[in-house]
Amino acid sequence: MKAVCWHGANDVRVDNVPDPTILNPRDAILKVTATTICGSDLHIYDGYIPSMQPGDIIGHEFMGEIVETGREVRKLKKGDRVVVSSIIGCGQCHYCAHQQWSLCDNSNPGGALQEPIFGYSTGGIFGYSHLFGGYAGAQAEYVRIPFADHGCVKIPDGMTDEQALPISDAFPTGYMGADMCDIKPGDVVAVWGCGPVGLFAIRSAYLLGAEKVIGIDRFPERLAMAKVQCGAEVINYEEIDAGEALKEMTGGRGPDACIDAVGLEAHGTGLMGLYDEVKQSVRLETDRPHILRQMIVACRKGGVISVMGVYSGFIDKLPMGAAFNKGLTFKMGQMHGQRYMPKLIDHVLKGDIDPAFAFSHHMPLTEAKQAYEMFKHKTDKCIKVLLRP
Amino acid sequence: METESDKTINSSEQPPVTDTEKWASIVGGSAMVLFGLQKRSLRGILTAIAGGGLAYHGATADKSITDKVSDAVGLNKALKVEKTVTINRPVEELYNYWHDFENLPTFMKHVKSVTVSEGGKRSHWVANAPLGQEVEWDAEVIKDEPNRLIAWASLEGADVDNSGFVRFTPAPGDRGTEVKVVMEYEIAGGRLTAALAKLFGEEPEQQVGDELRRFKQLMEAGEIATTEGQPRCHG
Numbered sequence A: 001m002k003a004v005c006w007h008g009a010n011d012v013r014v015d016n017v018p019d020p021t022i023l024n025p026r027d028a029i030l031k032v033t034a035t036t037i038c039g040s041d042l043h044i045y046d047g048y049i050p051s052m053q054p055g056d057i058i059g060h061e062f063m064g065e066i067v068e069t070g071r072e073v074r075k076l077k078k079g080d081r082v083v084v085s086s087i088i089g090c091g092q093c094h095y096c097a098h099q100q101w102s103l104c105d106n107s108n109p110g111g112a113l114q115e116p117i118f119g120y121s122t123g124g125i126f127g128y129s130h131l132f133g134g135y136a137g138a139q140a141e142y143v144r145i146p147f148a149d150h151g152c153v154k155i156p157d158g159m160t161d162e163q164a165l166p167i168s169d170a171f172p173t174g175y176m177g178a179d180m181c182d183i184k185p186g187d188v189v190a191v192w193g194c195g196p197v198g199l200f201a202i203r204s205a206y207l208l209g210a211e212k213v214i215g216i217d218r219f220p221e222r223l224a225m226a227k228v229q230c231g232a233e234v235i236n237y238e239e240i241d242a243g244e245a246l247k248e249m250t251g252g253r254g255p256d257a258c259i260d261a262v263g264l265e266a267h268g269t270g271l272m273g274l275y276d277e278v279k280q281s282v283r284l285e286t287d288r289p290h291i292l293r294q295m296i297v298a299c300r301k302g303g304v305i306s307v308m309g310v311y312s313g314f315i316d317k318l319p320m321g322a323a324f325n326k327g328l329t330f331k332m333g334q335m336h337g338q339r340y341m342p343k344l345i346d347h348v349l350k351g352d353i354d355p356a357f358a359f360s361h362h363m364p365l366t367e368a369k370q371a372y373e374m375f376k377h378k379t380d381k382c383i384k385v386l387l388r389p
Numbered sequence B: 001m002e003t004e005s006d007k008t009i010n011s012s013e014q015p016p017v018t019d020t021e022k023w024a025s026i027v028g029g030s031a032m033v034l035f036g037l038q039k040r041s042l043r044g045i046l047t048a049i050a051g052g053g054l055a056y057h058g059a060t061a062d063k064s065i066t067d068k069v070s071d072a073v074g075l076n077k078a079l080k081v082e083k084t085v086t087i088n089r090p091v092e093e094l095y096n097y098w099h100d101f102e103n104l105p106t107f108m109k110h111v112k113s114v115t116v117s118e119g120g121k122r123s124h125w126v127a128n129a130p131l132g133q134e135v136e137w138d139a140e141v142i143k144d145e146p147n148r149l150i151a152w153a154s155l156e157g158a159d160v161d162n163s164g165f166v167r168f169t170p171a172p173g174d175r176g177t178e179v180k181v182v183m184e185y186e187i188a189g190g191r192l193t194a195a196l197a198k199l200f201g202e203e204p205e206q207q208v209g210d211e212l213r214r215f216k217q218l219m220e221a222g223e224i225a226t227t228e229g230q231p232r233c234h235g
Helices: A039-045 A111-118 A161-168 A170-179 A196-207 A220-228 A242-249 A270-281 A290-298 A320-325 A337-349 A365-377 B004-010 B017-028 B042-050 B065-073 B091-099 B101-106 B191-200 B204-221
Strands: A002-008 A011-016 A028-036 A061-069 A081-084 A142-145 A152-154 A188-192 A212-217 A233-236 A257-260 A304-307 A329-332 A361-364 A385-388 B078-087 B111-117 B122-128 B134-145 B149-154 B161-170 B177-186
Touching (some): A011 A365, A188 A196, A196 A212, A196 A220, A220 A233, A233 A242, A242 A290, A361 A365, B042 B149, B091 B101, B091 B177, B134 B161, B177 B204
Parallel strands (some): A188 A257, A212 A233, A257 A304, A304 A329
Antiparallel strands (some): B078 B177, B122 B134, B134 B149
16 A cells, blocks of 8 residues: 655655554454645654654645454444544543543553653554654555454544544644633633644634734735634734733733643744754754743733643753742643544534634645645645545 | 572571561562672572571572682672562463463563473473574472462572562552562673573563563453554665
């Protein structure tokens, strides 16, 4: 089959690889009908996620049709059309039982690699490095789904691929970002980053009852989507100081909650921005925490910092004094897909949201390299690309 | 390794009650067991707990001059490992699975087979060693407390002289069972040192940790997570 393989930083190729097979009793094999590039795939593309190996198949946001099931698969059968959570959960451990699926104890065969850095191992993720299990990814014609009964959610009739595909990763990530904000009536939520996850976080914050959502980005087309499609007020941080603007837009209080939908490759400005660029380039820090610093200072006293952008290692100069003295609450983590996906499908069926709005481009899987370049550099007003195998 | 508890067992008298109680409380308690075992042999302690009635190689035999020299210069080291994992299953289920030693190769990767005889008290172990070789040993259950503890030791003539115990304790807050494994291997040098290095890796803690992780996966999820055999590009 054809699959997108990572060969090094800024080097992905569509290679011919063997088809996947059932390896464990609870596996299923999926024929991928649509897949996409997630913003966090760009961290892999750019070479910031450790433990990638040349030849690894990447991609974790996908949907398709079940073509084969292992003998212990109970809820799925050949021919089922499903969307699949990017995070793999066994469904039986303490964490899965408590709906914290990305913290699964049992789905990461490379868990021992994480322990020296994280203390304990987290769940596996499709196509997301050997730290997260080394599972073959889904930017491919076929993919093996471990613990398929839990990861696959059947797509109701009438829902299109474009509507269903974001429910694999971007939509639940944005939704969880808003869910963690503990939104109460009258709350104002600020979202850093108006890429697909940020846009879904804005929509989700409104679904969960936010009074006002403010989107922060620097690309005009993304800000336009945040405003027109998602109803946010927007800040272009290259034009005005985001911190001051947020204060003015919130009656001097500051946002009640701040969502990071950017992560470790944040673009900083000024001295601190330069500081992070330099330290990261010589590997003195792994991640650029510019957004985190800004959120901590901008957030209202007693507010919530909700982090959905990916961080992988160590960061410098986090204003802990501000966070402590302002009594902030930090919530973060890889998304718990299995917990949110059925709820999100209901929202789509009820017409509360049409996730298809996120896709600006459709391309064949064979053009994955061009798609990565376009998405990375935001050329042709690219927001999100749907890839057809 | 000559220790106080070895001496105690060497004598024909019963070990002093206070000593036995002390070690029993350590094995049974939640303290770091190996911390308390720094200078003592696990085998000796387990034997002492069992009442000192069984004669084991190393615990009874007089040491040769070579052994004493090795001890003195630190060549003859015992390798001790302690690891704990919490498994979201009831104590009985985990104890029963482990107690059938023939199940153990499903999650102990280097163990090829375990054959049980004498009603489960004795077992014969075959493990893979480097260059297609195998190492074998016979082991005996020293202590068996249903749903609580299984302790074992290899018998005289073992390729890999080992002893240890696995303890099952209900975890707080409906979290299942805490499973603690404490093991000790004697490294004699020569051929077996190489075999042991291969068997237990550079870091035996990691090896035992991996085995417990696989045991947990098997007991909770019903299968051991793997990526072996999945597609990738080799070009």
